[in-house]
Amino acid sequence: MSERTGRSPAPPEAPRPAEIDPRVLTEIGNLGFRARIVADSAVAGLHRSRNRGTSVEFAEHKEYAPGDNLRHLDWRAYARFDRDFVKQFEDESNLRALAVVDASGSMGYPPPDQADRLSKLSYSTTCAGALAYVLARQGDAVGVASYAEKLQIRVPARARRGHLQEILSVLEGLEAKGPTRLSEALDSLAEGLKRRTIVAIFSDLLDGGLDALASAARLRARRHDVIVFHVLDPDELDFPFEDSTRFESMEDDREVQIDARAIRDAYLAEMDRFRSRAEQACRSAQVEYRLVPTSAPPGQVIASVLAGRVRMRSAR
Numbered sequence: 001m002s003e004r005t006g007r008s009p010a011p012p013e014a015p016r017p018a019e020i021d022p023r024v025l026t027e028i029g030n031l032g033f034r035a036r037i038v039a040d041s042a043v044a045g046l047h048r049s050r051n052r053g054t055s056v057e058f059a060e061h062k063e064y065a066p067g068d069n070l071r072h073l074d075w076r077a078y079a080r081f082d083r084d085f086v087k088q089f090e091d092e093s094n095l096r097a098l099a100v101v102d103a104s105g106s107m108g109y110p111p112p113d114q115a116d117r118l119s120k121l122s123y124s125t126t127c128a129g130a131l132a133y134v135l136a137r138q139g140d141a142v143g144v145a146s147y148a149e150k151l152q153i154r155v156p157a158r159a160r161r162g163h164l165q166e167i168l169s170v171l172e173g174l175e176a177k178g179p180t181r182l183s184e185a186l187d188s189l190a191e192g193l194k195r196r197t198i199v200a201i202f203s204d205l206l207d208g209g210l211d212a213l214a215s216a217a218r219l220r221a222r223r224h225d226v227i228v229f230h231v232l233d234p235d236e237l238d239f240p241f242e243d244s245t246r247f248e249s250m251e252d253d254r255e256v257q258i259d260a261r262a263i264r265d266a267y268l269a270e271m272d273r274f275r276s277r278a279e280q281a282c283r284s285a286q287v288e289y290r291l292v293p294t295s296a297p298p299g300q301v302i303a304s305v306l307a308g309r310v311r312m313r314s315a316r
Contacts, residue, residue, distance in 0.1 A: 019041075019297040019299070019300065020037065020038065020041050020297050020298070020299055021297065022117075022118050022123060022294060022295060022296070022297070022298060023116055023117065023118075025037070025038075025118060025126060025298070026115060026116055026117065026118055030172075031125060031126065031129055031168055031171055031172040032129070032165070032168045032172075034126050034129070034130075035126060035129030035130045035132070035133045035168060036130075036133055038126060038127070038129075038130035038133075038298045038299050038302060039130040039131075039133040039134045039137075039299075039302065041297070041299030042130065042134060042299045042300075042302040042303040042306065095135060095140040095141070095142075095198060096140070096141045096142075096157045096195055096196065096197045096198065097131070097132075097135055097140065097141070097142045097143070097157060097197060097198040097199075097200065098142070098143045098144070098145055098153075098157050098189075098193070098197050098198070098199050098200070099128035099131060099132060099142070099143070099144045099145070099167075099200045099202065100144075100145045100146070100147065100151075100185070100189070100199060100200065100201045100202065101121070101124050101125060101128055101144065101145070101146045101147075101171070101174060101202045101203075102121075102124070102146075102147060102148070102180065102182070102201075102202060102203035102204065102231075103121060103146045103147065103148050103174045103175065103176055103177070103178075104147075104148040104149075104176065104177070104178055104179060104180040104206075104207070104251060105148075105176055105177050105178055105179070105249075105250040105251035105252075106120075106176070106180070106204055106206045106207065106250045106251055107119065107120045107121040107124065107176040107203075107204060107231075108120070108121055108175075108176030108177070108250055109233055109235070109236075109250060110233060110235065117233075117294070118294055119176065119294075120176075120204055120231045120232070120233055120294055121174060121175075121176045123231060123292075123294040123298065124202035124203075124229070124231050125171040125172065125174060126298055127202060127229065127292075127298045127301055127302060128144060128171055128200070128202060129167070129168050129171050130298060130299070130302050131200060131302055131305065132144065132164060132167045132168070132171075133164060133168075134302065134306065136159070136163060136164040136167075137164075139159055140159060141157040141158050141159040142157055142158075142159070142163070142164075142167065143155045143156045143157035143158065143167070144167045144170055144171060145185075145189075146170075146174055147180075147181065147182065147184075147185035148177065148178035148179065148180060148181065149178050149179060149180075149181050150181060150184060150185070150188075151184065151185035151188040151189065153192070154167075154170040155167050155170055157197060176250070178251065179207060179251045179252070180203075180206065180207045180208065180209060180251070182203060182205070182208065182209045182212035182213075182215075183208070183211065183212030183214075183215050185212075186212060186213075186215035186216055186218070186219060187215050187218065189219060190215070190218035190219050190222060193219070193222070193224060196223050196224060196225075197224050197225070198224070198225045198226075198227070199219060199224050199225070199226045199227070200227050200229065200305070201216075201226070201227065201228045201229065202229045202231055203228070203229070203230070203231065204230070204231055204232055204236075205228075205230055205278055207251065209278075210274070210277050210278055210281055213228070213278070213281040213282055213285055213287065214281065214284075214285060216228070216282070216285040216287045217284075217285040217286070217287075219287075220285060220286045220287060225288075226285075226287040226288065227287070227288040227289075227290065227305065228278075228282050228287055228288065228289050228290070229290050229292045229301070230275070230278055230289065230290065230291045230292060231292050231294060232291070232292070232293055232294070233293070233294050234293055234294065234295050236271065237271065237293060238268075239260070239264050239267050239268055239271070241260035241261075241264075242260055242261050243259070243260060243261065244257060244258070244259055244260070245257070245258060245259075245260040275291060279291075290304070
């Protein structure tokens with residue numbers, strides 16, 4: 001007979017997502033199919049929408065105007081300011097999420113002639129599409145934006161039939177070109193998002209992206225939940241090049257011929273500093289940072305995001 005301890009049994013561990021090698025996904029040309037495979041490989045049931053009918057969360061105060069619900073008068077605010085204020089609330093029943101994808105030239109690495117590897121942009125759109133697939137399937141509002149030189153809200157966050165296909169179509173049509181303007185993109189988001197939103201940013205943060213992360217603090221100040229996926233190719237992380245190699249910029253006409261072996265140690269040290277600065281900049285802005293090599297199974301990336309959202313909601 002087992003001993004009775006009075007403790008509730010430990011909950012069963014959530015299943016681990018299937019590890020789908022990104023190289024397998026290169027053989028699937030259709031983004032919608034890739035996104036569905038990745039979404040299905042993520043942990044099922046991690047995210048639970050807080051659909052509680054009339055459950056609402058306090059958003060902000062507004063000064064009382066005739067016709068406002070008197071039950072929402074804040075008497076503490078009246079005692080402090082000697083004016084009538086009413087509380088405004090936002091519906092908690094669904095998540096709102098916006099996937100923001102860097103579509104600048106550097107995201108096109110590796111070039112199309114290396115067909116056995118997903119480019120950083122293809123990897124990002126696959127992850128963004130899978131995230132949209134999971135959230136839309138649960139009835140949450142999801143949208144997509146892209147940026148290079150400027151931000152473009154391609155599909156606003158909505159929850160409606162047919163919305164997912166519109167998102168996948170937009171993601172599949174993105175092309176990697178032009179310079180990066182992350183700071184302007186984040187500033188535009190801070191001004192444009194009116195309701196609380198999960199903002200998932202997929203970017204390699206090259207060409208000034210680190211300085212721009214300070215702009216993410218404005219999004220956090222407006223109560224948005226911001227996640228930066230720092231998407232890098234294994235070549236950028238490990239620098240496997242040898243001998244004399246020509247490197248070409250993917251955002252302008254710069255190029256340089258160098259002895260790759262001679263600079264390898266210096267490059268790797270600089271890359272470590274770059275990643276550390278990116279993580280520190282996010283931490284300072286109270287933004288979640290995740291380093292994502294394009295060799296990582298994308299299903300694990302999505303599963304970790306959904307698990308984090310569940311833990312965040314359970315703590316409330």
